Amino acid sequence: MDLLFPCDYDDLTTPDPDFAVEVRAARAAGFVCHFFDFNALRAGEPYRLPQGEGPLLYRGWMLSDTEYVGFYTRLVARGWEPITPPAAYDEAHYLPLAYPNLIGETPRTKWILGRDEAEAWALYAAEFRTKDAILKDWVKSAKYRWREACFLPAGTERERFAEIFANFLTERSTLFEKGVVLREFHPFRVLHKDLRGMPLHEEYRLFFWDGALLLLPQLTLLPGPEEQLPRWTALAQRFGTRFLSLDVARDLAGDWWVVETGDGQVAGLPGSIPPDAFYRALRLVGG
Structure with missing residues (x-):
C-alpha cells in the first residue's frame, strides 16, 4: 500500500508543510509517498495524480462528498485501488x-439539509429548547467561538438563536458542509x-x-x-x-x-x- 499526501503549494514533489512530519514518519516506516495539488482540486482546477497500481491510502485535508467521488474516480483511472470507496467515506x-x-452511544442528534435559519430554529424549538445544545454542520462546528457561534443554552430565545446561527455560518463560510446539526449538550x-x-x-x-x-x-x-x-x-x-x-x-x-x-x-x-x-x-x- 502506498500513501498519497497534499503537496507543497509551490512544489509538487514535496509535502504540504502541515504534513511534512507525517511524511517523514511514513517513509521511515517503509511507505512510498506520493503528492498531488490539493489546492487545485479544492479550487476546481485541473490537477495531476500519480500513475500507479495497487492499494492507495490518502492522508490529507477533508474533502466534500462530491470532491471525494471525483478524486476516487480519477485515482482508479490512474491505476490505483483506493482503500476507501465514496459511500464508506461519506458514512x-x-x-x-x-x-x-x-x-445510544453518542448524544441525541437531529439535523436538516441546507442552512435555512427558520428551519433550524423550528428544529431547535421542537427538540432541544429545554436542554443545552450545540450547533454544527454535518462535519464541524465553530466551537472555537463557543459562546458566540456554537453553544445554545437551554431556553435560548429566537433572537439570540438567530445571532448564534449567523455567527456560525460566518465562521464556517465556504467550509459549511451540507446542512445543520443540533446535538444535545452532554x-x-x-x-x-x-x-x-x-x-x-x-x-x-x-x-x-x-x-x-x-x-x-x-x-x-x-x-x-x-x-x-x-x-x-x-x-x-x-x-x-x-x-x-x-x-x-x-x-x-x-x-x-x-x-x-x-x-x-x-x-x-x-x-x-x-x-x-x-x-x-x-x-x-x-x-
Whole structure:
C-alpha cells in the first residue's frame, strides 16, 4: 500500500508543510509517498495524480462528498485501488450518516439539509429548547467561538438563536458542509477551558483498521478508553470504511461516549498519537 499526501503549494514533489512530519514518519516506516495539488482540486482546477497500481491510502485535508467521488474516480483511472470507496467515506465523515450506527452511544442528534435559519430554529424549538445544545454542520462546528457561534443554552430565545446561527455560518463560510446539526449538550469531563470559554474535554481519538484498534493513544488519565475496547471495536465494525477514526470522551459520571467519527484518511493526528508510532502501526496492517 502506498500513501498519497497534499503537496507543497509551490512544489509538487514535496509535502504540504502541515504534513511534512507525517511524511517523514511514513517513509521511515517503509511507505512510498506520493503528492498531488490539493489546492487545485479544492479550487476546481485541473490537477495531476500519480500513475500507479495497487492499494492507495490518502492522508490529507477533508474533502466534500462530491470532491471525494471525483478524486476516487480519477485515482482508479490512474491505476490505483483506493482503500476507501465514496459511500464508506461519506458514512464515516457525515454525522447524520454515521448516526444510525451510534444511537445510544453518542448524544441525541437531529439535523436538516441546507442552512435555512427558520428551519433550524423550528428544529431547535421542537427538540432541544429545554436542554443545552450545540450547533454544527454535518462535519464541524465553530466551537472555537463557543459562546458566540456554537453553544445554545437551554431556553435560548429566537433572537439570540438567530445571532448564534449567523455567527456560525460566518465562521464556517465556504467550509459549511451540507446542512445543520443540533446535538444535545452532554457534560463531559472538562480538563480546562481556554480564554474564549471553550471547554477542553478528556477526549481521545482512536483509529481502527478493518475493525481493529490500530494503536492506543497516550493517555491523560488512567484508566482510559482502552477499558471499553470491545465496545469501540463493535462500533467500528458497523462502518463500511476500512480506516475509521472514533473520538470518545468521558463524562462527569465516568462513562464514555462517542463524540464523533471520521474517515481515517482525513482525521488529523492528535498530540496523544506520535506520527512515528502511527505509521509503524499502519505499516504492519496495511503493508
